[in-house]
Amino acid sequence: MTTVAHEKLSMAQALNRALRDAMTDDPSVVLFGEDIGALGGVFRITDGLTAAFGESRCFDTPLAESGIVGMAVGMAMNGMRPVVEMQFDAFAYPAFEQIISHVAKMRNRTRGRVGLPMVIRVPYAGGIGGVEHHCDSSEAYYAHTPGLQVVAPATPSDAYTLLRAAIESPDPVVFLEPKKLYWSKEEVEFPSRAAGIGTAVIRREGTDATLIAYGPSVPVALEAAAVAAQEGRSLQVVDLRSIVPFDDATVCAAVRSTGRAVVITESSGFAGVSAEIVARVTERCFTSLAAPVRRVTGMDIPYPPPKLEHFQLPGVDRVLDAVDDLSWEQ
């Protein structure tokens, strides 16, 4: 019988543990990127892994993101499971061509003969007072590209299980790590329960309206639901976890059960993942809806400087205002 153990871990520690366990279980798992060796990454996600597994398993590269992702493509073609770190969301853009033209397409262009089991880890989004080019919510670029899986955990437990699943996946995964949640803690269960890529989860039951969120917006949704409960309104919270593949079944069942929905994302609203969610929900659940699906998103502006970033981030008040606007008078 397997003994179940619990450990209180931050998301950063859970990710480190996932990498460590994956490297222990599978010798083809290799980590590389900028400052991930001796330093352990600027967020310490790879802390101690070079010491534990050696330079050939966890190593620093020249400072060139296209080279890093391109090299990972070659290593994945040749029997390895590379997990690469982009230091910050906006620093991943030099690798964009490699990600879009090769990472996403290799399996398809070779009729399934060459799969790329690789993970691109991206510390992402804002809320930490980061300066320019350190706080982008870049999920829409990746989610728009067929062939990529795009996930964003919101809890340490999901960070662990989703990263293990991403590394084991036969297909490439863009793994978005909400920076502001790196230090959030919870009891993580080992061995972990399986959370597959592509499954959303109901974080809080509720009957009046559904809040749909992922990654950094999930704690905002939960806090809003807690406040609403005090005001006598029961809000359900869906955590997508996986943007691609998208769990239409769970999301739509949730929205149908309440008849009202608000989508919350930190990224800009225009042509973003939030727009896709609203479209999907509206197409599939129209007859169950008592009100138009509302969005609370980042503004359509470049990410603000630290002293102004609170204007950009969806907060509890904005979420509750959107909930108030869901045609309750009917």
Added chain:
Amino acid sequence: MTPDSRRLLPSATPVSLIDPEGRAVENSPYPAPDDATLLRSLGKLITARRLNDQAYALVRQGRLAVYPSSHGQEACQVAAAQVLDAQDWLFPTYRDTVAAVGKGVDPVEALSLLKGDWHCGYDPYEHRVAPHATPLATQLPHAVGVAHAARLRGEPTVVMAMCGDGGTSEGDFHEALNFAAVFQAPVVFFVQNNEYAISVPLARQTAAPSLAHKGIGYGVPGERVDGNDMAALLAVLGTAVDRARNGEGPQLIEAHTYRMQAHTNADDATRYRDDADVAAWVHRDPITRLRTYLTARGVLTDQAGAAFTAEAEKVATHLRDGLNRDIEPNPEDLFAYVYASPTPQLREQSAVIADELSREGAR
């Protein structure tokens, strides 16, 4: 300049073993390959030329959308494949179909991309040939990754990573050279400098003394070779492969050659270069040169020459037959390979097309 940095410098002029008149070049730093090897190469060159010209003709007949011919560059194509072992990898560009065929890929499958049946028509693992790259130089970091993975496992694999003169201006070219050097990856970067990137001449790509000099900044030894001299190509590329296999790290080889035809059939080369320039390169043709050399040495018999022509015709017939055969593409394939298993959304979309087809059939 230190002795260590001097070893990075390419030759002052491209290495040549057989001159354009078909005569052996005296005092070359590289030994000439033996006659049997060169005779084999001549056969491959004749087939390569026939393949290029057959593919070009098939475009005019509407069987291929387009063909970027390596006519005139066949010695580079043949040599790149000939110096590799079965365990080695080749990373070709869109103009390197003949090199891919040299490594064992069926020419019909190699041209699937241009016929329009699918993107990559061959199994890259079967002959260790990566899919043709059409975005420039993006395949070079992949080559480094394949080489590094092999090195981590202690395998003696060498990777031949090809690109053109235009490709050397891309960021991925520089990142790949730098990564390969830092990790001492066994990669031979092979640049075919055919003087034009579609219409833009070499002078607009670089102010460097030569493309081979670009290795210096990364600690990668460079070498220049006459790209229409089969013997020199085999010697220089073969030496680079041996060094890479022996753990001496990456090398950068620049072959000086010329694109005798337009970029593709869709291009009009008269808009940017003179016929006289092209004519001057006819004199440097790689096949004529090797044939003259081997004939003078009494190695090439009429019988062998006839056998080469017959073999080339056989390959051309195979290509023609293969490209004239219409394969009914299956639209379900569009959804089958996006992921290892289709997402629920892709299954829905595949069903939409199946439904459209069934309604068309019912009409």
